[in-house]
Amino acid sequence: MIEVRRRFAATPERVFDAWTQPEVLTEWWSAGPSHRPGLAEVDLRVGGRYRLSMIDDDGVETVVGGEYVEVRRPDRLAFTSLVEIDFETDGDATLVTLRHSGLVTAESIARHERGWNGCFDSLERRLG
Secondary structure, three states: OEEEEEEEOOOHHHHHHHHHOHHHHHHHOOOOOOEEEEEEEEOOOOOOEEEEEEEEOOOOEEEEEEEEEEEEOOOEEEEOOOEEEEEEEEOOEEEEEEEEOOOOOHHHHHHHHHHHHHHHHHHHHHHO
């Protein structure tokens, strides 16, 4: 399992919305400087589906998607495969803890850990 924690200088509502509003996701959803956000389709409800993509410098688009299994704004968001994200008030900021389970190979774990950290970097730039 991967666990990534990061403190963002924004309210839990603002950080939660950055993860769930398509118009905001398309401003930051990327795994690093060699990627840019692509599409963002969100049906934000338990049982609702999401589809997100990022495009690398060579124009290759990586698409991920799944289903929301828990939606509690602004405290918690969980979606398949299983990704769980907790948003906690930390003074005038928000501490985000992401847990991604169900990854079976060391290569997949390492790749996803790099990707999630890159996404957190992108979100940090977006939230300022």
